Amino acid sequence: MRPPPRRFFRSKARAVSGGLKLRAGRGKVGETWWGRRWTAALESFGWQPRLERGKVYAKKGQVLAVRVAPGKVRARVQGSRGKPYEVTIALAVLAAKDWRRVAAAVSRQALLPAQLLAFEMPRDIEDAFPKAKPLFPASRQDIAASCTCPDAANPCKHIAAVHFILAQEFDRDPFLLFTLRGISRTKLLTLLRSSRSPVRRAGPKKEPAGADLSGRIEGFFALPKELPAGWGPSPARLERAPLPGARLKELGVPPFWRGELDFEETLLRYLEAARARAEALLRDC
Secondary structure, eight states: OOOOOOOOOOOOOOOOSSOBOOOOOSSOOOSSHHHHHHHHHHHTTTOHHHHHHHHHHHHHTOEEEEEEETTEEEEEEOOSSSSOEEEEEEEOOOOHHHHHHHHHHHHTSTHHHHHHHTTOOOTTGGGGSOTTSOSSOOSGGGEEEEESSSOOSSSOHHHHHHHHHHHHHHHHOTHHHHHHTTOOHHHHHHHHHHHSOOOOOOOOOOOOTTOOOHHHHHTTTOOOSSOOTTOSOOOSSOOOOSSTTHHHHHHOSOTTOOOSSOHHHHHHHHHHHHHHHHHHHHHHO
């Protein structure tokens, strides 16, 4: 007599609020080439089915917290059980001598350091890294991940969800990828400055011997006849910026934004209310 067929039940994740949500819609994840490069590397390892399940988790906001440190990512992901699962993702860090070589290679091209200062990952940055220690993982052996869930597969959907949140955060701050590889933003920029050729700075202009400075001294403390621009009476009405939220767009979304609503739209509403209130106060003065 045959035993009854085994039945498998798909567990449903517990709903959470305030989790880190993947903002991407359908298709590829990542607004920048380096964010897409991260997920493309994972897909090349044959993890596509697991990654798709993790993407669903990431979009639902099941990732509760993520902390990026040199060589390691620690995260908490809410699954079907009461206690969130602990996820760890580890990558090898580069030694100090390797980072000096990377900084020297980057500094040889003037545009690359400028792009990094603008929080943009140069497309040629991968060429500066040694083949044995690439910036992005080249094989599944480059990533050591673990999760406290009972799923024996690796990556499980909880690990995969963290990978997608990481890609989203790399979009916002590419220096997080360098942190994961073992160097902070401050240290990397210091290395880039020290790797550049020293520039000889011109000293202060010296006055010729015996120069008459009396005219300059007499007018030093004199008051200007007209006030500089911006020192006049306060405007009766606040002028609206030609591009509302331009500075906000430049600053971008805060790290690991947890809001249910779009950050930019939400804050713009508050800024508009503050502007209207300020105008009302000026009219009452």
